[in-house]
Amino acid sequence: MKIARSKHFSQILLLLILLIMGVVLSFLSPYFLSWNNFYNILDQTSVDIILAMGMVFVIASGGIDLSIGSVLAYSGIMMAFAMKAGMAIPVAVALGISAGTVIGLCSGFLISCLRLNPLVTTLGFMSVARGLALILTKSSPIFGFPNAFKFLGSGRVGPVNVPILVALAIAVISFILLNKTKWGYYTLALGGNEEALRRAGVATHRYRASLYVFCALMAAIAGMITVARLNSADPLAGWMVETDAIAAVVLGGTSLSGGRGSILGAVLACLVLGMLDNGLILMAIPAYYQKLFCGLIIIIALVATELRNRKEHRNFV
Amino acid sequence: MKKKSLLVGLLVALSLFVLMGCGEKKDAADNKSGDVEAEDVVKNDAYTDLDRKILSALEPLPDKMEGVKIGVVFPTFSNPFYVAAKQGYEDAAASMGIKVDVVAGATEDDVEGQLNVFKTMLGKDYDAIIIVPITGMNLISGVVEANQKGIPIICSGTTLDKDAAAEAGAKIAAHMTYNFEEQGYVGAKYISKKIKAAGGEKAKVAVIEGLAGAFQGEGRRDGAIKAFKEEGMNIVSVQAGDWDRQKAYNIATNLIQANPDLKGICCANDTMALGVVEALKVAGKKDQVYVTGVDFLDEARQSLKAKELDGSVAMAPYITGKGNLTLALKVLQKHDISKQSYYSPIALITQENVNDYDDWK
Amino acid sequence: MGEKKKQPFLSVKDLKKSFGRVEALRGADLEVYPGETLAIVGDNGAGKTTLIKTLSGVISPDSGEIMIEGRAYQELNPRQALDLGISTVYQDLSLVNCRDIATNIFLGREPVRHKIFVDKRKMAAEAEEFLRQLDIKIPEIGVEAGQLSGGQRQGVAIARAIKFGGKLLIFDEPTAAMGVQESAAVLNLIRKLGQKGYAVILISHNMYEVFQLAKRVSVMRQGKVVATVSTGDVTPHDVVALITGAGEIAADIFS
Ligand SMILES: Nc1ncnc2c1ncn2[C@@H]1O[C@H](COP(=O)(O)OP(=O)(O)OP(=O)(O)O)[C@@H](O)[C@H]1O
Ligand SMILES: [Mg+2]
Numbered sequence: 001m002k003i004a005r006s007k008h009f010s011q012i013l014l015l016l017i018l019l020i021m022g023v024v025l026s027f028l029s030p031y032f033l034s035w036n037n038f039y040n041i042l043d044q045t046s047v048d049i050i051l052a053m054g055m056v057f058v059i060a061s062g063g064i065d066l067s068i069g070s071v072l073a074y075s076g077i078m079m080a081f082a083m084k085a086g087m088a089i090p091v092a093v094a095l096g097i098s099a100g101t102v103i104g105l106c107s108g109f110l111i112s113c114l115r116l117n118p119l120v121t122t123l124g125f126m127s128v129a130r131g132l133a134l135i136l137t138k139s140s141p142i143f144g145f146p147n148a149f150k151f152l153g154s155g156r157v158g159p160v161n162v163p164i165l166v167a168l169a170i171a172v173i174s175f176i177l178l179n180k181t182k183w184g185y186y187t188l189a190l191g192g193n194e195e196a197l198r199r200a201g202v203a204t205h206r207y208r209a210s211l212y213v214f215c216a217l218m219a220a221i222a223g224m225i226t227v228a229r230l231n232s233a234d235p236l237a238g239w240m241v242e243t244d245a246i247a248a249v250v251l252g253g254t255s256l257s258g259g260r261g262s263i264l265g266a267v268l269a270c271l272v273l274g275m276l277d278n279g280l281i282l283m284a285i286p287a288y289y290q291k292l293f294c295g296l297i298i299i300i301a302l303v304a305t306e307l308r309n310r311k312e313h314r315n316f317v
Numbered sequence: 318m319k320k321k322s323l324l325v326g327l328l329v330a331l332s333l334f335v336l337m338g339c340g341e342k343k344d345a346a347d348n349k350s351g352d353v354e355a356e357d358v359v360k361n362d363a364y365t366d367l368d369r370k371i372l373s374a375l376e377p378l379p380d381k382m383e384g385v386k387i388g389v390v391f392p393t394f395s396n397p398f399y400v401a402a403k404q405g406y407e408d409a410a411a412s413m414g415i416k417v418d419v420v421a422g423a424t425e426d427d428v429e430g431q432l433n434v435f436k437t438m439l440g441k442d443y444d445a446i447i448i449v450p451i452t453g454m455n456l457i458s459g460v461v462e463a464n465q466k467g468i469p470i471i472c473s474g475t476t477l478d479k480d481a482a483a484e485a486g487a488k489i490a491a492h493m494t495y496n497f498e499e500q501g502y503v504g505a506k507y508i509s510k511k512i513k514a515a516g517g518e519k520a521k522v523a524v525i526e527g528l529a530g531a532f533q534g535e536g537r538r539d540g541a542i543k544a545f546k547e548e549g550m551n552i553v554s555v556q557a558g559d560w561d562r563q564k565a566y567n568i569a570t571n572l573i574q575a576n577p578d579l580k581g582i583c584c585a586n587d588t589m590a591l592g593v594v595e596a597l598k599v600a601g602k603k604d605q606v607y608v609t610g611v612d613f614l615d616e617a618r619q620s621l622k623a624k625e626l627d628g629s630v631a632m633a634p635y636i637t638g639k640g641n642l643t644l645a646l647k648v649l650q651k652h653d654i655s656k657q658s659y660y661s662p663i664a665l666i667t668q669e670n671v672n673d674y675d676d677w678k
Numbered sequence: 679m680g681e682k683k684k685q686p687f688l689s690v691k692d693l694k695k696s697f698g699r700v701e702a703l704r705g706a707d708l709e710v711y712p713g714e715t716l717a718i719v720g721d722n723g724a725g726k727t728t729l730i731k732t733l734s735g736v737i738s739p740d741s742g743e744i745m746i747e748g749r750a751y752q753e754l755n756p757r758q759a760l761d762l763g764i765s766t767v768y769q770d771l772s773l774v775n776c777r778d779i780a781t782n783i784f785l786g787r788e789p790v791r792h793k794i795f796v797d798k799r800k801m802a803a804e805a806e807e808f809l810r811q812l813d814i815k816i817p818e819i820g821v822e823a824g825q826l827s828g829g830q831r832q833g834v835a836i837a838r839a840i841k842f843g844g845k846l847l848i849f850d851e852p853t854a855a856m857g858v859q860e861s862a863a864v865l866n867l868i869r870k871l872g873q874k875g876y877a878v879i880l881i882s883h884n885m886y887e888v889f890q891l892a893k894r895v896s897v898m899r900q901g902k903v904v905a906t907v908s909t910g911d912v913t914p915h916d917v918v919a920l921i922t923g924a925g926e927i928a929a930d931i932f933s
Contacts, residue, residue: 031575040574044567130395140397141588143616154599180795182788185777189785192774199736199768200786200838201757230562230595232616234588236395239561259776281571284554288529 010253010305014268017297018275025279032282039160045274046167047222051245052252052266053174054218057211059249060178062191062258063118065212067107068219068245070129072238075100075223077133080142080233089149097220103129104216108209122212126242133235143232153228163225170218175263187211191258248273251301272297367633367662371640374659379646383414387645388443389638390435391421392451398612398634399449405638413642418443428455435459439466445490445645447471452532453478460487469648473641473661475532490648493641493659497536498543500630501583503665504609505541507628508581509548511607520580522550523572525565525593527585529557534585537611541583553579558589565589569596573606581607587617587629594625613666613677621671631664631677685748687712687846687877688733688764693742695728702728703739704901710846715868715878717888717909719921720898726881727769729898730848733879734766735759760786763845767852769881772835775824779816780805782823783838809837813863828855836864846877853887865891885914899923 026033051068058065079096083089107125110116155162178184186207189197198204219238227233250256251272252265276297280290372378389406391399403419410417420438422431428451436459438446446468450456453475460477463470469490476494477487505524512520524541527534538555545552553576558565565584569592573579579602584590590610597603603625610617613631620626640661647654666674686709695703702725710716718726731737733744735754744751746762754762773782780801781788789797789804806819814833816826823831832855839847849868853861869891872878882888888895889909896906897920905920918924 029575034574037571037574040570044570047563134395138397139395139400140614141616143591144619154595176795180798182790182796185781185785185788185796188777189774189781192776193771195771196774196782197785199734199756199766199771201755201760202786203757226563230566230592232562232591234562236560236588237562239559255776259774277567278571281554281556281568282575284575286555286557288557290557291529 008253008262008265009308010251010301011262011265011268013301013304014252014265014272017301018268018272021272021275021279025275025282029279029282032279037278037282039164041271041274041278042164042167043161044278045270046163047225048241048244048248048270048274049167049267050170050218050222050225051241052248052270053170053263054215055242055245055249056174056252056254056261056263056266057178057184057187058118058215059246059254059256060191060258060261061187061208061211062194063111063208063211064122064246064256065104065107065215066119066122066242067103067125067129068215068222069238069241070126070133071100071103071216071219072223072226072241073133073233073235074103074129075220076227076233076237077137077142077235079224080145080227081136083145083149084142089146093149093152093224096224097217100129100220100223101213101217104213104219105209107216108212111212112205112208118212130235137233137235139235141232141234145228145231150228150231153225153230163229166221166225170221171263171267178261178263183207183210188259188261191255191260193259244273247298251298253305269301367636367664368639371633371636371662372643375640375643375647377652379643379650379652381414382646382649385415385444385646385649386442387415387417387642388438388441388446389417389419389641390431390438390446390448390456391419392431392449393423393425393427394421395424397614398632402449402634402638405635406642407638408635409639409642413646415642415646417642422451425451428452432456432459436462439463439468443468445469445471445649447473447641447645449474450477451475454481457482457485457487460489461485464488469645471641471645471648473637491644491654491659493637493644493661495533495632495661496663497533498540500611500632500663501537501540501542501585502544503540503630503663504537504611504628505544505581505583506548507665507667508583508607508609509545509550511627512550512580513548517580519549519551521553521576521578522581522583523554523556523576523579524552525556525558525568525582525584525589527558527560527589529559531560534560537585541585545583550581558584558592560586560588562588562592565592566596569593570600573597573600573602579606582609584608584610586610587612587614587626590626590629591616591620594620598625613664613674618666618671618674618677621666621668624668626668628665628667631666631674633662633664633677637661684711686710686745687747689745690729690733691743691745693729693732693744694740695732695737696740701901703732703742705742706898706901706903708896708903709906710877710879712845712877713872713875714894715872715880715892717892717895718879718881718898718903719883719885719888719895719917721921724898724921725901726898727850728901730766730850730879730881731768733759733846734764734848736766736768760842760844763843764848765839765842765844765846766848767832767835767839767850769850769854772838773823773831776822778820778822779809779826779834780819782834783808783841785838787842805837808841809833812837812840812867829857829860832856832864833860836867840871844876846879847871848879848881850881851883852880853882853884861887885917888917889914897921 075096078099079092082092082095103125107121110121111118152162157165186202190208194204226237248269249266251269253262276294394400406417406419420434422434431451432455435456439462448456448470460470471491472489473493474495522545524538526538554572556568558568582593584593587610590608593608597606607627609628611630613629617626617629688710690708693703693706706729720726732739735756735758738753783805784801789800791797802819809816814837816830852864880891892909894906894908895917896903
């Protein structure tokens with residue numbers, strides 16, 4: 001009862017799902033319950049978490065960004081080209097990340113200043129970035145990078161690897177940005193009531209544009225990790241990752257209509273989806289069932305949240 | 318022992334099957350599975366050899382026909398495979414003195430887009446059109462339209478769904494198909510031989526197919542399962558990697574977690590196989606697990622040379638263009654081909670023979 | 679009439695604004711003097727809200743001029759208007775429903791620590807204290823604005839407008855959603871603000887309110903200010919006549 005009324009219903013629900021899944025999978029598969037396996041789950045989820053962090057902001061502002069998968073691939077390719085051209089690794093990384101971020105800047109500008117619809121605009125940039133990636137590479141992956149760069153994808157710092165650390169750092173920073181800074185406050189206000197924010201004297205279009213830049217930046221960082229981990233910049237990398245990111249963000253309690261956002265929820269949702277994938281593979285359950293289970297979990301969590309929200313509305317209205 | 322197993326792989330590899338009589342696919346699969354023992358293995362120039370083979374399979378060769386205009390409809394150009402194939406058509410056309418236009422839809426799953434492209438081509442008076450359908454269904458209505466206009470259609474790669482084509486009254490003038498099952502079979506067979514050569518029996522192996530439900534991936538998966546079973550291997554898991562490197566990477570990590578003594582992973586394409594290799598390297602298990610893919614991407618070549626990937630099954634997209642154009646001319650010159658099936662050639666490339674395939678396209 | 683010699687705080691000349699084919703303002707003129715309470719009345723759709731939105735920078739006029747403390751502007755943006763001391767309580771879309779009361783009151787002017795972190799605790803404490811001073815009753819400071827009643831929401835919107843002071847406070851039908859007691863409280867508040875020296879523009883359909891609070895009344899009809907009268911010189915009945923246009927003669931007499 002208390003849980004049902006909590007502000008953090010989605011997150012608590014996800015935590016419960018995570019725990020239940022953990023217990024069930026531990027019984028079903030002898031391989032599940034080990035530090036090594038949890039480490040695997042974290043490692044596999046890290047890119048999803050990074051992508052979801054950008055998406056939380058965009059969705060909480062009432063927008064959406066479908067271009068992240070393509071931006072991921074495009075940034076990775078620019079980075080790869082830069083390294084192949086003999087640039088120093090930090091320079092190449094900076095170049096690749098900026099290239100991706102520029103795409104966010106373009107979509108952000110069009111969405112905020114020209115008031116274009118975010119769904120259609122980012123759909124357009126999804127094609128543009130993917131097209132660029134394919135054209136530039138003539139559709140073949142670029143591969144073979146220096147070890148120092150590969151370190152970003154699989155190198156270890158102490159007991160954990162770089163992707164996990166990056167994901168963790170980005171999650172913490174995102175949490176602070178969303179909940180403790182003006183930027184986060186305005187993100188939520190944009191999603192809740194943009195006109196009220198504008199009337200309060202805030203340059204709303206600048207803030208809205210910055211969200212797409214941030215989201216693209218996250219995609220570009222995810223691109224860097226993907227290339228480094230797989231030692232290959234694939235123009236088709238990140239295919240459909242936007243659907244995973246959106247699912248995780250919404251599952252985590254961020255409202256698709258804007259105004260509400262949860263970083264913690266998105267991270268938990270990524271972990272739930274990651275653990276599910278991991279568990280089903282450990283149990284050697286065939287692909288079709290994986291899709292089925294994944295869909296079911298998403299639907300169950302959404303239904304639970306929706307039912308709870310309705311109840312709350314009845315109480316107040 | 319070791320050498321022999323290697324050879325068998327190679328052989329199978331070089332099969333272009335021309336089946337006289339009722340050319341059923343099944344026969345083809347059976348045929349190649351065990352008893353193909355070609356000693357005429359390509360030593361240095363695999364490419365020229367396949368070229369010769371595909372042409373001999375197409376005998377009697379058609380006369381030269383200058384100025385003929387042929388259209389080709391691909392699924393997409395966003396895949397290096399089709400980029401190489403396009404080059405193959407264009408080079409072959411130039412050498413044969415005919416005109417060829419190669420077009421494609423947007424992505425590998427845009428079935429309707431490909432149909433639209435195909436229908437547009439029908440309005441541009443080609444003497445014949447070669448199609449590489451995305452699925453067995455999506456181009457059928459276009460084929461019917463082509464039949465009405467009297468444009469002969471040569472179908473390459475995926476075959477049209479028999480029942481649906483019959484119901485719609487769609488007629489194909491000639492087929493040149495890939496045998497996807499064979500591609501999986503060859504890879505898994507090679508993994509098994511390697512395991513056995515190292516003294517392993519009934520070892521644990523796994524299969525990674527493509528997008529669940531995708532035609533080629535399922536064919537390769539079934540072929541791989543068949544080969545593993547024949548060899549008495551213990552298949553612990555069959556997973557869908559969605560053709561995605563990152564997905565395959567994750568799957569491999571999880572597989573090795575669940576089966577620390579895993580010995581082989583047969584993947585439905587190279588992209589996934591390369592993801593698996595990266596995961597195994599991180600897990601420190603590369604030396605224990607044999608990995609094969611399909612496509613022989615440039616990246617796979619490098620990985621083979623670096624002694625990481627163990628094998629890649631190569632189709633010959635470049636050569637196939639020449640074969641298909643020759644087939645089209647045969648159709649235009651009214652050769653009787655009703656009783657023949659043509660298969661595109663494949664080759665198994667391994668760490669040992671990879672240097673022979675440097676100019677492979 | 680000593681007042682008239684003073685320079686107006688704000689004056690508007692021949693302001694025009696169309697929304698597509700709807701001409702919301704067809705050349706409106708208005709003057710507001712420092713410290714005075716001016717009422718604007720008019721039928722629904724007369725253009726009152728549009729007029730004050732141009733003053734608060736939410737709408738840019740098509741033509742005309744806005745003069746504030748002697749400086750002329752073609753148009754304003756919300757930030758400029760706020761900086762010039764114009765605070766507004768709007769008729770609609772005033773609060774962000776999914777955010778709490780304190781956040782709404784401080785929207786756009788959040789206090790920060792170390793230049794980055796929004797000081798939530800300070801906001802909550804100050805907002806609570808301020809609402810208490812204004813006698814605006816809310817259940818709890820952490821409640822989301824969307825869960826408040828219409829009157830409570832209006833209270834929060836008013837608190838926000840006056841929290842940061844300014845020189846001119848604009849109220850667009852502030853009591854429309856309120857019960858008797860709350861209305862009285864708000865009117866009282868507005869009166870006190872007037873006494874404190876703020877210039878106030880009050881838009882209202884309620885003649886009783888208008889005559890109680892305002893010294894002067896500007897009457898709008900079809901996008902123009904057709905008359906401005908002193909409440910001391912006319913009766914509510916006369917003003918109603920001006921609103922409906924029933925007595926054009928009356929306008930001549932009183933202007
Ligand atoms: N954003 C807008 N888009 C289109 N038309 C508008 C817009 N805002 C106002 N209008 C039109 O302008 C005219 C004046 O509207 P306004 O809101 O200024 O009237 P008002 O005097 O405030 O009325 P009320 O007493 O009902 O609040 C109306 O006809 C209205 O339909
Ligand atoms: Mg109004």
